[in-house]
Amino acid sequence: MVPPTLSRIDYAVLGGLALLSVALLFWVTGNAPLAAGFLAGLAIAVGGVVLARRLFPVPAAGEASLPDWTMLRAAVNHDDVAIAVTDRAGRLVCANDLFATWFGGFITPPGLPVDGRGAELLKNAGRAAWRDGEGRVDDLAVGPLQLRAQVTRTGQAEDYLVWRFAALERLDLVSEIVRHLDGPAGRTLGQAGVMAALVSAEGRLRVANQAFLLRALGEGDVSHYAGRDVAPMLRLDDGGSLYFAREGDRATPVRMLQIPLAPADSHTPMLLAMLDEEMGPTDRGTAQGYVETLLSLLPFGLAMVDRDGRFLYMNRAFLRAAGLAEGKMLRYPGDLVVGEDKGPLADMIRRHSSGQQVGGDLSIRLAGQGDEPVSMRVVGVRGLGEAAVLLSLKDSSEESRLKRQVAQASKMQAVGQLAGGVAHDFNNILTAVLGACDLMLMRHTPGDSDYDDIQQIRSNANRAASLTRQLLAFSRQQTLRPQILQLPDVISEVSHLLKRLIGDTVKLSVHHGRGLGAVRADPGQLEQVIINLAVNARDAMPGGGTLTIETYPVSAAEARQMGSEIMPPADYSALKVSDTGTGIAPDVLPKIFEPFFTTKDVGKGTGLGLSTVYGIIKQSAGFIFADSKPGQGTSFTIYLPVHRAEGDAPVVAAPPPKPKKSQWGTGTILLVEDEDMVRAVAERALVRAGYTVVTASQGEEGLERFGQMDKVDLIVSDVVMPTMDGPAMVRAMRAKRPALPVLFMSGYAEEQLRQSIDIDDVAFLPKPFSVAQLTEAVSAALDEAAHRVSDAG
Structure with missing residues (x-):
């Protein structure tokens, strides 16, 4: 704070106190020189303070040091x-x-x-x-x-x-040509005898160089030429020669080259280049050289072919689109394409080299570039000396790559949706199977003749539930329970199991780096990732070898140096699993994360192992990369982002698990489930646990039952149902009873559902579940509702 400024009255009071002090000192000591010296000292001190305040003033409030914005x-x-x-x-x-x-x-x-x-x-x-x-x-x-x-x-x-x-800068080809033709490039072409114009799809002038305008319109009519129709500017005589109409009968014939700016598209402008017909062989070669210079400036692939079907010229864009090295010149266009396309291409060039000045499109496959077809435009031309056909080829390599990526992404999305839907339906079936087994086990004790058979059915149902979790992991729709953890702790928990899985012929080597940051992930799913990678490594080393698991930190600067297009620079904790096995072939490596892809023999793999790993890592906001060479082993590297606590607070361990709730209780429950078998099992389980249960088969029926009931302690409802789903039903119920407790159950992922369900204070129970899990979840939901009521009271 800034000290307050002293007023004159304040100074007078201070002066009076000082004189009083001097008088008191003289009265006590009776020594006049001592009192005078004391008075002089006070005067000097006060003067020093005043001088300091004037030389070094204190800034006023609000004048503190702030950034100068x-x-x-x-x-x-x-x-x-x-x-x-x-x-x-x-x-x-x-x-x-x-x-x-x-x-x-x-x-x-x-x-x-x-x-x-x-x-x-x-x-x-x-x-x-x-x-x-x-x-x-x-x-x-x-x-x-x-x-x-x-x-x-x-x-x-x-x-x-x-x-x-x-x-963003986007290439506008038409604008670029307009700018060049209306500038120095257009004047240079005119000085070389080339008349150039850009004509719209409707045949109207967009822009032209001065040489064209002087020949077509004359010296006095070139100021407002844009939008004029080009057809009246030209005429054809009976012999097929082309002239400028305004030059009359004594005009010089011209040869015209038509260059489409977009192959196979009649709705885009066209570039016209014209040369005088009456030239000697030397001048004609010079003019063709100028045309080749013009073609070399264009950003799309163009080539000229003579009447015998031989190449005369190819610009750089054509070489690039055809996959040819700079400066390499082929003899015939057929050398560009695969054997099956040589005949159709040669026939089309032959027709256009001797016919009218028209064009056509041909779908071809370039030699050495796979089976991806590309479009080639073939146009007959006149007035270019030996040139009879103009070929245009679009460089579609980037477009083809993007198409493949989009197709692959669409396929993966479709398969993921299918897997999620299959897992959801299968979870309903498994819920009924597991619930029926649990109810039967309540009536049988160990030693009964049916007890072991029921346990076997339950065990197989749990194995099937594990398969559905793999499907959900692949489709990134599984329910994760993330915790703040350290990677070495996860590896330590699973290492004893790994030693049994990989056998005695494979050596396990574990190395941990220093300075590892904590990550946020589901420890159970991370263990599944490590186990899947270890089993794959074991299978790749049938004669034995070494399985190495490493953890090490990766800083943001190191991530940036990696130059990955998909992994943003940040701090990561890396987990690397390497083996000394047979390796993966280069043509197989890009496919290993695809679902149901496997190189194992029939019956030895489902093809879901690595796709499950990929889904778990991506759902945990991480990245996974594979590196392999045949005969030199394989390495899988996982990068998980370092978890940063809010406000740089220390990372704490996950809270201890809550004690199990009682499987017995009282109260009235409205159970809404569209699957008959799931509804029947859940009703029996809840009635046996002591609850009064009213059932409904879909949302509208649930609303009707709710309106008829005097008391409802809990709503247990499926999420996805026909006609009216669970969330819509609960919103209508809570409009009447805002504090109504709700327990949703579904075979879809909890995270996915919570993103689409904007309802507060609801519990969630993933399918498949056992009878014990259902009753514990119901008890927990009722207890939580009671706590909310007591806190509100």
């Missing part, structure tokens, strides 16, 4: 990058002028006026930046403006986010 805003002003800074409280600290221009003012990210899901993507990027240090959004739209966003955590205490928005 105006200077920061001037520093971040940028011509082509919009920048904003927000603090941890989500407040806008600073932004440059371009940010306000693009977004209509100084609006706080991520709530910007962007199109589509842009605001949600920005919000996720901001969360990723707080968590990992950096977040990105590669495709944002603000009206016609396309943007890329990068969010970076910064500051000495890492309490700020810097939001950078940059415009």
Whole structure:
């Protein structure tokens, strides 16, 4: 705080006190020189204080040292990058002028006026930046403006986010040609005798160089030419020669080259290049050289072929699209394609080299580039000397790669949805089987003739439930119970089991690095990952070998140096499982994480092991990579993000498991389940546990039963049901009784369901479940509801 300023009255009071002190000292001692010296000392002290206050004034309140945001805003002003800074409280600290221009003012990210899901993507990027240090959004739209966003955590205490928005540059071929033809490139072509024009799909002029305009329109009519129809500017005589119409009968014939800007698309502009017909052989070769120069500047693949079907010229884009090395020249177009396509291509070139100036498309397969077809445009041309046919080939390698990725992603998504649906239906069946077994075991004791058979049925049902968990893990729909844990602890828990699984011929070697960060994952699922990888390694070493498990930290800088396109730079804890086995062939390696893919003999593998591993790791926000060479073993490396506690609080261990609830109780339960067998088993189990149970087969019937009941202590309902699902039914019930306890049960994942169910204070029981698990869950839900009521009271 700043000390208050002393007024004149305050100074007078202090002066009076000082004189009183001097008089008191003189009265006590009777020594006048001593009193005078004391008075002089007080005067000197007061004068020093006043002088110090004037030389070093204390800043007023609100003048404390703060960052100069105006200077920061001037520093971040940028011509082509919009920048904003927000603090941890989500407040806008600073932004440059371009940010306000693009977004209509100084609006706080991520709530910007962007199109589509842009605001949600920005919000996720901001969360990723707080968590990992950096977040990105590669495709944002603000009206016609396309943007890329990068969010970076910064500051000495890492309490700020810097939001950078940059415009995406997209190649507009037509705009580029307009710019070049209307500039120095158009004048250079005109000086070489090449008349060039860009014509729209409707046959109207978009732009032309000066040489074309002077020949077609004359010197006095070239100022407003855009939009004019090109057809009246040209004429054909009876012999098929082409002329400029305004030059009359004494005109010089011209040869025209038509260059489509998009193969097989009649709705795009076309580039026209014209040369004078009356030339000697030397001039004609020079003109063709100019045309080749023009073709070399175009960004799509073009080649010229003579009347005998031989290549005359290929530009770089054509070489690149055909997969040929720079400077390599083939003799015939048939050398580009596979054997089956040589005949059709040669026939098409022969027809167009001797016929009219028309074009056609042909689907071909390039030699050495697999069976992926590409489109080739074949156009007959005149007026280019030896050239009779123009070939255009689009470089579709990137497009084909993206198509394959999209097809693979779609296939994986479809298979994942199928697996999740199958697992859900199978879980209903297993719930009924396990519940029936539990009810039968209550009536039989060990030693009965049927006891062992029932236990065998129950054991096989649990094995089937394990298979459904694998299907859900592959489809990333399983219910995880994540905890804060250390990877060495997980490996220690499972190492004794690994030694039995891999056998005596395989040596287990475990190494742990220092400085490992804690991760957030389900320990049981991580153990399943390690076991699956260890079993695969054992099978790859039939003659014995070494299985090595390593853990080590990976810093954000090291992750950035890896250059991975899918793994963002952040701090990770890595788990590496390596073997000295036979390795994986290069053509098999990209497929190993696909579902139901296996190289094992029939009956020795389901093909779900590695796909399950992949699903668990991805659902835990991690990444997994495989590295293998035939004969040199295989390594699987798992990267799990280091868990950062809120406010840098110390990481604590998972809470101890809650004590089991009683399997007996009282109360009235409304049970809503569309599967008859599940409903029957659950009703019998709950009635046996002491509850009064009213059942319904779907949501609308459940609402009707609810309206007829005087007292309902708990709703036990399936989530997915026909006509009216469980959440819709519960919302209608809670509109009448807001504190109504609810226990949902489903074969789908809890995380997936909670994202779509916006209902508070509901419990969840995953299928399949046993009778004991059902009664314990009911008891826990009733106890939790009672605690909420007592806390509210």
